[in-house]
Amino acid sequence: MSKAILEFNLPEDREDFEMAQNGWKFRVALQEIDEDLLRALVKYDAPKGTETSELYSKLTDAEKEIVRNFVDALRSDFYEIINETGATLYEKIRI
DSSP states (O other): OOOOOOOOOTTTTHHHHHHHHHHHHHHHHHHHIIIIIIIHHHHHSOOOSHHHHHHHHTSOHHHHHHHHHHHHHHHHHHHHHHHHHTOOSSOOOOO
């Protein structure tokens, strides 16, 4: 089994240490934003956030279509940024 060990000189590398330690939390948060807010609105016409759902329910069908198109484009830009940084939002399936 392979191992990876990250070393930090504390306290001077504290910020880098905290980023490495908490990176997975940001990944989970971005996954939830993508799946529960953005994808849910575009694919299922049903945002999962309480405040988002309340606002969305007040829109006309035409306004909802505009919002869905905007969010779909936003998701594309979101993934472009993720890919440009070399980060991965979801695990790649290995066969």
